[in-house]
Amino acid sequence: MSLVVNRLTVQPNSRSVSQSNNLTTFGTGAQNPRVVRFGSATHTTVNKFLLPTFQKLTEVFLWSFLGVDLLCLWVPRITNSLVTGAIPYDSRQDPSAQNLSFPRLAGRWVDRNFMGLNWRNLYEESKREIGSGPGTLAIPAVVFLGVRHVLNKRHMELSYHSIEGLCQGLEHHISKNPASQVHSRKAYTEQIESYINSIFTDPGLRKAPLIEPAAKHELADIRKTLIHILEHPSKLTHHELEQFQSHPQVKAILLRHPQLAKDLRDLLAPQKQAKGELLKQLNERPFFQLLREPGVELQTYDDYLKHWSKQWSDAAMIDRNNRSSRLLRHEKLTVLHEDLQDVLKNFNLLHRRQGYSLEALPGDVKGKLTDKQPIHNVDRTWIRYTSEQWSPIDKKFHAKPSVQKDVQHLTGDLERWADFANDVWRTQGRRPQKNIPTLIDSMRKRLIVQKLGLSVFSTVLACGYMVHLAFWAQNYGTYQANRLLKGQPSKTAKGEGINA
Amino acid sequence: MMQPSSSHSPRFGRQQSSNGEWLYSQVAKVYERPYNLKHRADSIDKQVEKQKQMGEISLFSRMGKAVKAGAFRFAALCAEHDYDRQSEVNLGKIRFKVPNPPKGALMLMLYLATIPPRMYQAYRRGKKDNDYREVGDVMRRDIISVTVFLFGLTVLKKILAKQFQKLFKINLLDKKSDKVLSYSQFANYRINSLSTLKGILDEGNEEGLRRAINRLNDHKLAKLTGDHRLSNALEQLRKRMYELRQTRLNDSSREGRIESVYNAMQEAEAVRKKVRADVLQYKTKHSVRLADELSEPITHALEVYAKYARLPSDMISFGFVAVLLGWFPVWFNKTWNQMQYNRKVDAESHELAKQTL
Numbered sequence: 041m042s043l044v045v046n047r048l049t050v051q052p053n054s055r056s057v058s059q060s061n062n063l064t065t066f067g068t069g070a071q072n073p074r075v076v077r078f079g080s081a082t083h084t085t086v087n088k089f090l091l092p093t094f095q096k097l098t099e100v101f102l103w104s105f106l107g108v109d110l111l112c113l114w115v116p117r118i119t120n121s122l123v124t125g126a127i128p129y130d131s132r133q134d135p136s137a138q139n140l141s142f143p144r145l146a147g148r149w150v151d152r153n154f155m156g157l158n159w160r161n162l163y164e165e166s167k168r169e170i171g172s173g174p175g176t177l178a179i180p181a182v183v184f185l186g187v188r189h190v191l192n193k194r195h196m197e198l199s200y201h202s203i204e205g206l207c208q209g210l211e212h213h214i215s216k217n218p219a220s221q222v223h224s225r226k227a228y229t230e231q232i233e234s235y236i237n238s239i240f241t242d243p244g245l246r247k248a249p250l251i252e253p254a255a256k257h258e259l260a261d262i263r264k265t266l267i268h269i270l271e272h273p274s275k276l277t278h279h280e281l282e283q284f285q286s287h288p289q290v291k292a293i294l295l296r297h298p299q300l301a302k303d304l305r306d307l308l309a310p311q312k313q314a315k316g317e318l319l320k321q322l323n324e325r326p327f328f329q330l331l332r333e334p335g336v337e338l339q340t341y342d343d344y345l346k347h348w349s350k351q352w353s354d355a356a357m358i359d360r361n362n363r364s365s366r367l368l369r370h371e372k373l374t375v376l377h378e379d380l381q382d383v384l385k386n387f388n389l390l391h392r393r394q395g396y397s398l399e400a401l402p403g404d405v406k407g408k409l410t411d412k413q414p415i416h417n418v419d420r421t422w423i424r425y426t427s428e429q430w431s432p433i434d435k436k437f438h439a440k441p442s443v444q445k446d447v448q449h450l451t452g453d454l455e456r457w458a459d460f461a462n463d464v465w466r467t468q469g470r471r472p473q474k475n476i477p478t479l480i481d482s483m484r485k486r487l488i489v490q491k492l493g494l495s496v497f498s499t500v501l502a503c504g505y506m507v508h509l510a511f512w513a514q515n516y517g518t519y520q521a522n523r524l525l526k527g528q529p530s531k532t533a534k535g536e537g538i539n540a
Numbered sequence: 541m542m543q544p545s546s547s548h549s550p551r552f553g554r555q556q557s558s559n560g561e562w563l564y565s566q567v568a569k570v571y572e573r574p575y576n577l578k579h580r581a582d583s584i585d586k587q588v589e590k591q592k593q594m595g596e597i598s599l600f601s602r603m604g605k606a607v608k609a610g611a612f613r614f615a616a617l618c619a620e621h622d623y624d625r626q627s628e629v630n631l632g633k634i635r636f637k638v639p640n641p642p643k644g645a646l647m648l649m650l651y652l653a654t655i656p657p658r659m660y661q662a663y664r665r666g667k668k669d670n671d672y673r674e675v676g677d678v679m680r681r682d683i684i685s686v687t688v689f690l691f692g693l694t695v696l697k698k699i700l701a702k703q704f705q706k707l708f709k710i711n712l713l714d715k716k717s718d719k720v721l722s723y724s725q726f727a728n729y730r731i732n733s734l735s736t737l738k739g740i741l742d743e744g745n746e747e748g749l750r751r752a753i754n755r756l757n758d759h760k761l762a763k764l765t766g767d768h769r770l771s772n773a774l775e776q777l778r779k780r781m782y783e784l785r786q787t788r789l790n791d792s793s794r795e796g797r798i799e800s801v802y803n804a805m806q807e808a809e810a811v812r813k814k815v816r817a818d819v820l821q822y823k824t825k826h827s828v829r830l831a832d833e834l835s836e837p838i839t840h841a842l843e844v845y846a847k848y849a850r851l852p853s854d855m856i857s858f859g860f861v862a863v864l865l866g867w868f869p870v871w872f873n874k875t876w877n878q879m880q881y882n883r884k885v886d887a888e889s890h891e892l893a894k895q896t897l
Contacts, residue, residue, distance in 0.1 A: 091847055094854045095723040098697075101640040102627030108689060108861060116866025124874055168658075176649050180623060181638040188637075197639065199624030200571040389732055418728045430575045432583070437572065452626070485564040492567045495623050499645040503653035510657035519665055519674040521873075525881040 102177065109173035121165035125523045127156035161520035168513035175509060179502035187494060192360055195460040196491055202453045203491065204437060207460065207484035209425045210235050215477045223472065225465065229357045232461050236454070237349035241442045242422040245387055246342040341387060348383075352376050356458035357465065369458075377455040384447045388418045420444045460487070570621070574644075577616035584609040620644035643690070650686045658682060673877055680876075681869040688864050693857060700853035708849035710748030710842070723850065729842040734802045740842065741798065746785070752845035753781050756808075759833040761815065770815050770834075773808040777838070780804040809838040 097107045129152035131137045131145055140148065187196050195203070213235040240246070355372035359365050423445045431438050464480055471479070588605050591597035621644045626637040641649070655678070662674035698713070701720045705712040710729075714721055721728075729745075731737045740749065756777070758770040781804075784797040816834040819827045836844060 086848070086851070090851060090855075091723070094851060094858075097858070098854060099722050099724060100627045101625065102629060102638050104693075108693065108858075108865070111858075112862040112865040113685065113689075116862065117870055120867070120870040120874075124870070172654060176641065176646065177638055180641055180645075184623065184639045185636065197623065197626060197637075200568075200622050202624070385727075389727065389730060419725060430579060432579050435572065435576050435579075437575075482560075485560060488571070489560070489563055489567050492570060492621075495621050495645070498623065498639075499621065499641075499648060502641075502645075502649050506649055506653040507657045510654065510661055514658065514661040514665065517665065517668060519662065519671075519677075521677070522671070522673060522877055525673075525877055 105177060106174065109169075113173060114169050117165055117169055118162060121161045121521070122157045122159070124521045125158040125161055125525075126153075127524065129153045129156055158520060158523070160516060161523075164513060164516060164520055168509065171509045171513060172506060175505055176502060179505055180498040183494065183498040183501065192366065193459060193463075194456040195463075195487065196494055198453055198456050198460075198491075200488065200491070201437065202457070203460075203484060203487055205425045206453065206457050207480055207487075209239065210461070211477045211480040211484070213238065214480070223468070223476075225357070228465055228468075228476065229353050232356065233349045233353035236352055237346055239423050239425045240345050240421070241424045245384075245421070246340065246345070248341050248387060248390075249339065250341055250344055341383070344383060348376065348380055352454065352458070353461075356461045358462075360462060373455050373458055377451040380454075381447055381451045384421050384451075385419060388421070388447075419447050421447050421450065423450060570619075574616040574619040577612045577619060581609040581612035581616070584612070618644045618647055646690060650690065655679075655682045655686065673880070677873045677877070680873055684869050685865045688861060692861050692864065696857040696860060697853060700857050701850065704849055704853045708748060708845070709751065710745050710846050710849055711743055712846065712850055712853070715743065721846075721850075723847055726843045726846040726850075729840075729846050730837075731802070731805060731839045731842065734799060737802050737805075738798060745842065748845060748849075749842050750781050750785055752841040753777055755845060756838065756841055759830060761819075761830065761834075767815065767818075769811050770808070773804075773811040774838075777801070777804040777808045805838055812838055 096103045098104060129149060131149055137145055137148060184197060188194050198206075210232070214231050217231065352373070355369055355376060358369040358372070360369065421444070422442050424442050430436075460483070464476065464483060467483065468474065468476060468479055474482075584605050588597065588602055588609075592602070620642040622642055623639045623645070624642070625640040627640055628637050629635065658678045659675055662678050663672065666672035666674055697720050701712040712721055713719065714725075729740060731740065753774075756774050758774060762768045762771040780797070780801045784794070784801050787794045787797050812834060816831050819831045819834065821827075
C-alpha cells in the first residue's frame, strides 16, 4: 500500500493518560492545567453566536426579511397590543376586596390584572402581523415551488438577463458550428458541453495550475487512498479517515475546497447512516473523480473546467421521464454546482491578484480597468454569456465578450438553465423539421413571456391574500386598542375588571 | 458605454419570426424598463456634474434635476418585477428555495395591497360609532413601518458602515459600487500572497491591518505553559508592521518592508500550525479548547477584524429599525390617542363646570 495508506495504519496517540492530562509538558510553565481556562464568554458569544447570526441576517434575504419581521414587528407589536387598553385592577377601589386576607387579595390582584389585559387586541394584532410578513414570501414561494416540482421548469426562476444571455449564447454557438445540423443527441450534448466550457473567459483561470507542481508526486498516493476510502468505506476506521484528512496534500486540496472539507468532516462525524450518502456525493464530485481516474491528469484549472463541462452537459441531458431519473439528475447538478463554486472561489483566493493582471484580461475589459483593480473579487469571475451591457442608444441589452459575474449566481443560473437545454432537445424530438437555433430562439421568447406571466400571477395572488388578510384580521366590530378611550378613561377605571 | 455592433448584437443578425414577436417585444420592454429609467437618472447626474464644472447651473436647477433623477430611480425600483433570486433554506433533511420578491412587487404588496385595505376596514369600523381614530392609527403605524421595512435597514447600514470604517480604519464599503461589503466578501482580506497584501494596503487598510495584527494573541499560551514560540512570532510580526508604518508612501524601502511583513506573517502562521499540532497531542479538554482557539489562521487576521468592525453597525441598525418599526409607531399612537382623549375629557368637564356655574 502506498505511503498515505500506510500512514493510515499508524495507531493513535499512545501517551499515557497522566501525560496527556498535563498540558504543561510541552513547555516550562508551572500552572496547574486543571484550572486553565481559555477564551471568554464575550469572545465565544461574538464568534459562535453573533457573527454567524448577523451573517445570515444580512446575506440571505429570507432570514433578513423574517428576522426584521419577527424581531422588529411581531415582538414589539404583539407585546404592546396586550397592554394597550388593558384595564388595571386597583384593590383599594374594590369594596368587595376590603375584607380579604392577603393571599386571597394577591390572588385576586393577579387574576384581575391578567384578565384585564387586552386579549382581543392581541388576537387581532397576531393574526394581522403573523399573516402579513411570511405571507408576502409564502405565496410566490408556493407558485414557484409548483412550477419547479410539478412542471419541472426551474429555468422559470432565471432572471431576464440570464435567460436572454444564456439562450442567445447557445443559439449563436450552435449557429456558427456546422455540426449543429446533425440532429443527434450526442452532437447536441457536445455542443452544449463546448458552449458551457467557452463561457469561462478568464485567461488567468485557464492557465493556473490546479495543484502546485512541487506536490504532484504525492497525488498518486492520494489517489490510491481515495479509491480505498471510496470503495471500502466500512472498513475504514474513524482514525484512518482522520489520518487521510490530515495528510499535507489532502489538506492543501481541502483548503481550496471548503465544501469538500465540510463533507469529509461530516464523514468523520459519528452518525453512520449519513456516511453512505456522503461517500456517494464525494464520488460524484468532478474533483474527486479526477483524482480517481488514472488517465486524467490534474494539470490546470482548464482541465477541470473541460471535465466539469462534460459532466454538466451529461447530467443536464439525463431524461426527466420518471421520478428516479429526475432525482438523479438533480443530485448530479447540485453537486456539480457546489463543486464549481468551491473551485472558482478558491482560485480567486489563491490567484486573484496575479490572475487579474491587466495584460491577461480580454481587450474590452482592459479599458475599464485603468484605475487600481478592485480587490473585492473573491466571489466574482469573468464569463461570457450574459447580455448585461445596457445600450442607451437602442435601449436594449447587448452581448459582451466578458462580464464579471457573481460565482454563486453563475452556478445557480447554470443549474437552473440545464432544464432549458434539456427541454430544447425534447421539443426537437417532437418537431424535427425545425432546426435547433430556430427552436432555441422561439423557446427563449416563449419563456420570457411565460416568466412575466408567472411573476404577475405571483404578485397578484400575494396582493389578493394581503387584502383578504386585512379584512379577516380586522373583523371585530370595534377597534380594540382604543377600547378604554371610548368609555371610562383608564385613570378613573374602577375595579370592575374586564367588565369595565 | 460600448456602442452596439452587429457582431455583439443579441439578435446575431438573424431574421426574426413574426409568430408572437409583438408580444415578446412588449414583454421584453417591461423587463428592460428599470434599466432604461436608471440610465435616464444616471445621464441627468452626469449632465449636472458637467454643468457644475462649467459653472452653468443654478442651485435651484440643480435641486430640480436631483429630484427628477431621484424620481427616475424610484420609478426604476417600482418597475422591478423579475423574480430572479432565491434564498435557500437548509434545515438538515429539508432543503428548499424561496424566491425573493423583487422590490417593485414588494412595494405593490405592502403599499397598495396592505395599507389601503386596512384603512378601509378601519373606516368601516369607525363608521359604526363615529370614531375614525383607527384610520389615523393605521396610516401612522403602517406607512412608517413599511417604509422603514423596505428601505430603512439598507440606508442605515450604509450610513453606519461609513462611520465605522472611519473608526476602525478598514474599508467596509466596496469602493467601486459604494455598497456595504458582506461578511462573505471579507474573505478578500485573507492574505494569501504578497500581491494580495499589497492590494489590501493600496486600498488604504494599513492602519486597519496594524490594529488587526495588534489584536492577535497567543491565547495565554506563554503565560500558562511557558511556550513562547507563538508570542515571539507575533511580536516579530508587530515589529515588522511598526516598521512599515514608519515608512512613507513613496519611500523606496516600502516594498521591502511590505515583503518583510508578509514573511513575518507566514512565519507566524507556520508557528501557529506547529503549536496547534503540539497542543492537539494532549487530548485533554483544555488542550482541545486551546486548539480550537488557535484554529484561526494568522493570515485571516484582517478578515476577522473586518467582521468585528462590521458587527456593531449591524447590531445598531437592527436595534434602531426594531425601535422605529415596532415600538415607536405603537407608542406614538398610544400617546397621541391618550392625549386627544384627555383633551376631550378636559373640554367636556370644563363645559360642565361652566354650565353648573
